[in-house]
Amino acid sequence: MLRARDAMDRDYAQPLDIPALARIAHVSPAHFIRTFRSTFGETPHRYLQRRRVERAMFLLRETSRSITDIGFEVGYTSPGTFSRTFRDITGRPPRTYRKEAVAVGVPTCFTMAWTRPGG
Template identity: 55%
Template sequence: MTLEDLVRLRRARDTMDRDYAEPLDVTALARGAHMSPGHFSRSFRAAFGETPYSYLMTRRVERAKALLRRGDLSVTEVCFAVGCTSLGSFSSRFTELVGESPSAYRAGPHDDSAVMPACVAKIHTRPVRNRPADDARS
């Protein structure tokens, strides 16, 4: 992989970080990186350790956790606010990454993270795939 490829992949990842709530797809991201969708997906995974779709969904779940902690939006409203179009898919992915359903997460206590600076909270609340369920609410 060339340095130019890495720069393009980083720009695509930055787009996902910034525009996570927008309707993004691998084809459009690949076009922006001047790569075919297949090459883009393989290169993204090689560079960042997960597929573009997986990265995007992790980012959306991360933002959903923050919205659910506030408690003023329903799970459905949060689903659409973070750019998901299917409540079922959103709930499944959220449960997979966090270890509990969005409703259970919303109902749980969140006082510790409320007083944490945002930069610290981001480190500790980022969803991590394959974390043990009893360890998932850190």
């Protein structure tokens, strides 16, 4: 399970599917999903979404790149899916998050700890 989670951490922007991740963990896809969830407290899909959103949060705070470009960079193929997933995980859309993060002016280390999305 750790190998598969490490692969998601490292290659979060790549298209990763359950069969490929299960092969990395040397188990069947169904067993992979069950074991990953019981081990890490969330499904592999949700974990990957959260990792992508965490990276997007950093890029929104630290760059002036467009929200669409950031969504594509972190692995989303649709701006709508990126915005919806970002809002589901953080509670606000990417544009609002960026405005709030810039307005606050808090050091990045505090912002990362305070705004880390939950599972």
